Amino acid sequence: SALQTREQSERIEKESILFAKFSTDKVIADFFNFFYFYYQDKFLPAVKTIISTNENLIGVKIISRRTNAVLFDSEQAVSGSGAAPAADSQKASFAEDIETELKSREAVVRRTGSAGNDRLSVINTYRNENQEALFLVEYTFSFHSLYRSIRAIREQILIDLVPSLGLGLLIAVVFSQ
Secondary structure, three states: OHHHHHHHHHHHHHHHHHHHHHHHHHHHHHHHHHOOOOHHHHHHHHHHHHHHOOOOEEEEEEEEOOOOEEEEEHHHHHHOOOOOOOOOOOEOOOOHHHHHHHHHOOEEEEEEOOOOOOEEEEEEEEEOOOOOEEEEEEEEEEOHHHHHHHHHHHHHHHHHHHHHHHHHHHHHHHHHO
16 A cells, blocks of 8 residues: 555656646646636636646646746636736745756746645746746646545455455354354
8 A cells, every 4th residue: 555655646746747847838828818818718718627637736826937926826716716817916935945946947846735635836937939937837736546546445455354354253253163
């Protein structure tokens, strides 16, 4: 169980990084094309579609690299508390080590949370054709599929164990007679 948990955690992390890498261009393209004029009609449905394609994806944020303003937060928009684009007053802040990594790398990955409520944050840098960092796209993933698999493994162990224990108890009673 521990080995499977570790292997599946690593698989989810790799898949999440790849998903973030390949969906960033789509998110930014939709942001450029639909954000201001077609927010409700095209942008939100496109983001919801991206989120629904990955069972572990919880949310997407688009952050201005120049001002650190959160331009879009899917968790607020989907829940209804942000029926309009995120306010410019909302700022994103990252730890110093993340800021340092973002200067030298295209993506930064961090695990946060506690056991049972782990989160994986993948922050991708979107650059223009001049290689200037324009946006950060932060994806937040859960380990929902991992916990579902662990629960299934535990249930299977119980299903396999109970009949064996019953048979062992019956044999013990027969021999004790």
